[in-house]
Amino acid sequence: MNILKLENVSYSYQTKYQTIEAVKHASFTFATGKMYAITGESGSGKSTLLSLMAGLDLPSEGHIFVNGTDMSSLDRDQYRCREASVIYQAFHLFSLLTAKENVMFPLELRGIPRKEASRQAENYLQKAGLPEKIYRQFPPMMSGGEQQRVAIARAMAAGGKILLADEPTGNLDTENEKKIVELLKAFAHEDGCAVIVITHNPEVAAEADKILRMCDGILTQIQ
Amino acid sequence: MFYIRMVLRNIRRHKYKSFFNMMVCIAILGFLNIYTGNLVHTQEQLETISRTIPIKAVITNAAGDAESGLFIHDKRVQSVLHSSNIANAVFTLQSVGYINDSQVSLMAANTYRAFPGMEANNFFSSELNECLVTQSFLDNHHLKVGDEITVEQYYYELLDYIYQNLLPLDTITYTISGVVDEHVDLSAGDSLAPDILLPLNTVRNIYTQNNLTFFADSGSFTAANPLALNQLKEEMHEAGFMEVNSNADLSLDGNSLIIQDSTFIQTAGNLLKGHTVMQNCFPVILLLPILSGFVSSYLITNSRQEEFAIMRSLGIRKSNCIMTFLLENGILLLLSCIPGALPGILLFRIGINTLLLNAALFLFCYLAGTFAALIILSKISIVEVLTKAD
Numbered sequence: 001m002n003i004l005k006l007e008n009v010s011y012s013y014q015t016k017y018q019t020i021e022a023v024k025h026a027s028f029t030f031a032t033g034k035m036y037a038i039t040g041e042s043g044s045g046k047s048t049l050l051s052l053m054a055g056l057d058l059p060s061e062g063h064i065f066v067n068g069t070d071m072s073s074l075d076r077d078q079y080r081c082r083e084a085s086v087i088y089q090a091f092h093l094f095s096l097l098t099a100k101e102n103v104m105f106p107l108e109l110r111g112i113p114r115k116e117a118s119r120q121a122e123n124y125l126q127k128a129g130l131p132e133k134i135y136r137q138f139p140p141m142m143s144g145g146e147q148q149r150v151a152i153a154r155a156m157a158a159g160g161k162i163l164l165a166d167e168p169t170g171n172l173d174t175e176n177e178k179k180i181v182e183l184l185k186a187f188a189h190e191d192g193c194a195v196i197v198i199t200h201n202p203e204v205a206a207e208a209d210k211i212l213r214m215c216d217g218i219l220t221q222i223q
Numbered sequence: 224m225f226y227i228r229m230v231l232r233n234i235r236r237h238k239y240k241s242f243f244n245m246m247v248c249i250a251i252l253g254f255l256n257i258y259t260g261n262l263v264h265t266q267e268q269l270e271t272i273s274r275t276i277p278i279k280a281v282i283t284n285a286a287g288d289a290e291s292g293l294f295i296h297d298k299r300v301q302s303v304l305h306s307s308n309i310a311n312a313v314f315t316l317q318s319v320g321y322i323n324d325s326q327v328s329l330m331a332a333n334t335y336r337a338f339p340g341m342e343a344n345n346f347f348s349s350e351l352n353e354c355l356v357t358q359s360f361l362d363n364h365h366l367k368v369g370d371e372i373t374v375e376q377y378y379y380e381l382l383d384y385i386y387q388n389l390l391p392l393d394t395i396t397y398t399i400s401g402v403v404d405e406h407v408d409l410s411a412g413d414s415l416a417p418d419i420l421l422p423l424n425t426v427r428n429i430y431t432q433n434n435l436t437f438f439a440d441s442g443s444f445t446a447a448n449p450l451a452l453n454q455l456k457e458e459m460h461e462a463g464f465m466e467v468n469s470n471a472d473l474s475l476d477g478n479s480l481i482i483q484d485s486t487f488i489q490t491a492g493n494l495l496k497g498h499t500v501m502q503n504c505f506p507v508i509l510l511l512p513i514l515s516g517f518v519s520s521y522l523i524t525n526s527r528q529e530e531f532a533i534m535r536s537l538g539i540r541k542s543n544c545i546m547t548f549l550l551e552n553g554i555l556l557l558l559s560c561i562p563g564a565l566p567g568i569l570l571f572r573i574g575i576n577t578l579l580l581n582a583a584l585f586l587f588c589y590l591a592g593t594f595a596a597l598i599i600l601s602k603i604s605i606v607e608v609l610t611k612a613d
Contacts, residue, residue: 056536082538092533096237
C-alpha cells in the first residue's frame, strides 16, 4: 500500500552568499511492507530529504502526500506523533530516562495509561532483542547497538507506519550493524511499515528492497 | 497528567540543574525580600519617627536665655493646650503663700509630667481646691491626708517686662488629697522644691475670680506629628510666639519658642532620602529577576536543546514543549519562595502580604525572562540539533 508520495519535491535554502538547492524535483512513492535505502555522498541532500519526509520542514516546491493527504495541510506534530518515527545515527534518546521510560514516552504521549504503556514498552524492547537488565538502564550506560535498538523500539512504540532512519548504523560495529539492519527489515516485512534508511554503507543498502540514490539533490532509483 | 509527570520527573532527574536554578531563585528572591523589607522598614521608621525622635519645644523669653520664672500669657497657654498639633504640653506656675504666718512654696502644674518620677495620675487635671503635699510638710504642720489647710496665696506681677512684684492673690482652703512620693523630683528645672502642689486649672480659676490675667511661669511641649512641623510652627506664630533672638532685650515675657528639631530634621531627611532612592530604584531592581530568569533559563535550556529537539521530533507541539519547561521552572520558583522569604522575615520581619506580593512579582518577572529564553530556544532547527551529533 502506498503511504508516502514525493511529487516533484524541491528544497532550497539561502546562505550568506548563495542559494543552495538541496533537493531537486524528487518524485517517488514509498509503500508499506518494504525497506528502502537512500544512498549518496555526504552533502547530496539525503538528510534534507529525510527531514522533509519527517515533516520537520516543508518543501520549497512540490508536494509530499501521506496516505493521499498533502503534508502541507496536515498537523505535522500529529504526523510525527502518530504516523512517522525518526531514528538517528546519534540515537537521540532522553539521557535521563531509562530504556523502558524512553519507549514508554510515545505511548504515554498518545494517552495510553502508564501501566499499559509499561507492559507494551517491555514487549517492544523484547522485540528489539534487548535483555531485561537493560530496561532500567540509562542511555549513557548502554552500548551504541543497545541504544539504537532502544531507539527502534521507541519508533515501533510510536505506532506509525513510516520509519525514517538517518544513518542508523553509522556509529556501530559490523556485528551490531547486522542486528540493526535485521531489526529494520523485520519492522518493514513483519510489521508492515515503510522503512526508509539513509545510508552511505553499501552493505546496509544491499539489504533494502529498493535502493535509491541522491546525487546533487537528484533522486533516482537504481534497483 | 503525562506532562505533569514529565515535569516532575525532569525536576528530579535534572537535579543539579534544578538545584542551580533554585539557588539562583532563592538568591534573587532573598535579595528582593531584603530590599522591600528595607523599604517597608524605612517607611515604618518614617511613620514612627515622631515617637522615637520627638520634637520638643520650650517656651522662653525673647532672648532664649530663660525657660522658667517667665510670664506666659494665658492666651498663649490656652493656644498650646488646645492645639491638635501639640502633645504632652507641660505648664507650671510657682508662687508663695503663708499658713499661720509660716511661708510655704506652692507649685501649680497641668500634668504629672512636670515632675520627673511621678506616676501617672489625674490630680493635675482637677479644678477642685485640693492639693498634694510633701511628707516633711505634713510632719512640720502636724497634718494628715484629708485635712484642710488655709493658704494666704500670693502672685507675681510683671512690671516693664523685667521686674516682678509679689502681691496677695487670695486666701484659699485646700484639702490635702495625697502625699508626694519621696523619689519624685519636685525641683524640676532650677526651681526650689515646693511644699504644696496644686492643679493648674484650680489656680487659674482663682486668678479669674480675682479679675487677674493668668500667667504660667514655664511651658514646654512636644510636636504631635513631627512630619507636620511647619503647620505647628505656623500655628504657634499665630498664637503670638516668636523665634528666639539672641540680641533681644532682657525680658521675662514668655513669648518665644525654642523648637529642638535639628536631630529630627537630619534623621528624617536621611530616612526620606534613602526611602525615595530605594523606591525609585525598585523598577530597576525588578529587572534583576527578569534578566537572571532569562540568563539562567537560557543557559539551562540551551544545555537541554537536544531534549527539546527530541520532544519536537516525537511530535510534541512547540507550545507544549514551552509549557513543560515553563512549568518546570514555575515549580522550582514556587519551591524557592519559602527559603527565599527567610532573609526578609528574619532581618525585617516583613508581613505575609509583602512576601506574597514579592513572590508574585518575582514569579512573573522571572518567568517572563524564562519565556523569552524559551522563545529563542524554540526557534532552533530541530534537524540541525539532531544531525549535529551524527
